[in-house]
Amino acid sequence: MLNFELYNPTNYVFGKDQTAKLADLVPKNTKILLAYGGGSIFKNGVYDQVKAALTGVEIIEFGGIEPNPRYETLMKAVEIIRRENIGFILAVGGGSVIDGVKFISAAVKFDGNPMDILHKRLLIKDITQVIPFGTVLTLPATGSEMNSGAVITINETQEKLSFGGSALFPRFSICDPTVIESLPKRQIQNGIVDAFTHVMEQYLTYPTDALLQDRLAESILQTLVEIGPGVAENPTDYKLASNFMWCATMALNGLIQKGVPTDWATHMIGHELTALYEIDHARTLAIIGPNLYRVMFDTKKEKLAQYGERVFNVQGNSIEEKAQKAIEKTEAFFHKMGMLTRLSENTEQYEGTADFIVKRFEERGWVAMGEQQNITPEKVREIVEMSY
Ligand code: NZQ
Ligand code: ZN
Numbered sequence: 001m002l003n004f005e006l007y008n009p010t011n012y013v014f015g016k017d018q019t020a021k022l023a024d025l026v027p028k029n030t031k032i033l034l035a036y037g038g039g040s041i042f043k044n045g046v047y048d049q050v051k052a053a054l055t056g057v058e059i060i061e062f063g064g065i066e067p068n069p070r071y072e073t074l075m076k077a078v079e080i081i082r083r084e085n086i087g088f089i090l091a092v093g094g095g096s097v098i099d100g101v102k103f104i105s106a107a108v109k110f111d112g113n114p115m116d117i118l119h120k121r122l123l124i125k126d127i128t129q130v131i132p133f134g135t136v137l138t139l140p141a142t143g144s145e146m147n148s149g150a151v152i153t154i155n156e157t158q159e160k161l162s163f164g165g166s167a168l169f170p171r172f173s174i175c176d177p178t179v180i181e182s183l184p185k186r187q188i189q190n191g192i193v194d195a196f197t198h199v200m201e202q203y204l205t206y207p208t209d210a211l212l213q214d215r216l217a218e219s220i221l222q223t224l225v226e227i228g229p230g231v232a233e234n235p236t237d238y239k240l241a242s243n244f245m246w247c248a249t250m251a252l253n254g255l256i257q258k259g260v261p262t263d264w265a266t267h268m269i270g271h272e273l274t275a276l277y278e279i280d281h282a283r284t285l286a287i288i289g290p291n292l293y294r295v296m297f298d299t300k301k302e303k304l305a306q307y308g309e310r311v312f313n314v315q316g317n318s319i320e321e322k323a324q325k326a327i328e329k330t331e332a333f334f335h336k337m338g339m340l341t342r343l344s345e346n347t348e349q350y351e352g353t354a355d356f357i358v359k360r361f362e363e364r365g366w367v368a369m370g371e372q373q374n375i376t377p378e379k380v381r382e383i384v385e386m387s388y
Pocket of ligand 1: 037038039041066067069094095096097099138139140141143147149150151180182183184187190191252267281
């Protein structure tokens with residue numbers, strides 16, 4: 001097992017009716033920016049719950065944070081916070097609102113051009129240099145409610161870039177599984193597939209001696225396979241909803257990546273597809289993931305075989321046969337979750353995508369991705385072309 005430090009200061013508040021606890025969780029005598037997205041919170045009652053819990057608190061509202069949050073929009077909130085002397089931010093929404101708030105939090109006191117946070121992928125570690133924030137999660141998927149990472153899109157350059165740092169954990173996150181009742185089916189499907197792929201990025205590498213991490217990862221995958229199709233059909237089923245929400249958090253709150261190698265190349269390539277074609281984040285992962293496993297088969301086959309056996313009960317006479325079946329099972333699961341796994345099924349204009357992505361990665365110096373740094377530009381090209 002590799003050496004590790006486990007640090008996660010987020011106060012995770014889970015369950016029905018927990019939004020009422022907001023009054024005790026936010027700092028006293030502090031002006032708050034309530035940040036939200038396109039307005040779903042007004043239709044499903046979440047806004048009303050938040051307002052009821054924060055009666056008497058001085059609040060300024062900032063709406064309009066887009067799915068795949070935009071730098072240009074977030075900078076408007078940065079200006080408001082500077083002008084209005086706001087001391088705390090409350091993100092009410094899904095991964096996009098929470099990620100957006102992480103950027104806002106880091107940018108307000110940033111000494112320099114805030115775009116550098118993204119372009120230079122700065123690590124934000126100094127807790128005194130950020131605006132503290134909490135979240136009310138409305139969409140289980142990203143794990144952003146309990147991690148310190150974020151992904152922001154710059155409109156001007158069509159770039160989708162990640163950043164983060166230990167100062168950017170939410171102070172608290174309220175996670176009430178009943179919020180998914182109002183989610184469109186498409187978003188529930190996305191959430192399951194995003195969480196599933198988060199686990200895969202931290203698990204599907206090569207065999208290590210991290211026995212517990214493997215089994216933690218497999219248990220999350222098994223649970224998602226068990227509940228995924230059902231929760232998309234029956235979002236009011238609390239057993240399914242609560243397990244979904246907890247799985248999505250556990251998939252990316254840092255725990256399962258401790259002491260093991262990680263990949264993340266599916267995400268890096270997927271972000272380009274969202275930046276170029278605005279394909280939903282999870283859907284890009286369903287397009288790229290299985291083909292990445294095919295192209296990187298030789299380095300991943302042992303773990304693929306273990307995953308196939310333990311998660312899908314596949315059988316076979318060789319590592320290769322089991323690994324092959326595991327990829328097929330993965331793709332079949334994604335189809336069951338409503339994913340269209342070819343790029344051409346998600347966008348009409350896809351010619352030249354591989355050239356574009358390879359050039360961009362080379363310009364950024366991303367020439368050795370994956371757990372063994374062997375996902376080279378040639379491999380990226382092969383993966384993307386295989387996904388057309
Ligand atoms: O904007 P509103 O009106 O709120 O509507 C949203 C949005 O249209 C809607 N929605 C959210 N909760 C709802 C709801 N509609 C009805 N009822 C509810 N309870 O759903 C739509 C999608 O929301 P969004 O926040 O964009 O989805 P998600 O949570 O999947 O977040 C995706 C973003 O997170 C990033 C992705 O790249 C993408 O930008 N990620 C963040 C990560 C992290 N911070 O660790 C890791 C992930 O890998 C991912 O990259
Ligand atoms: Zn993701």
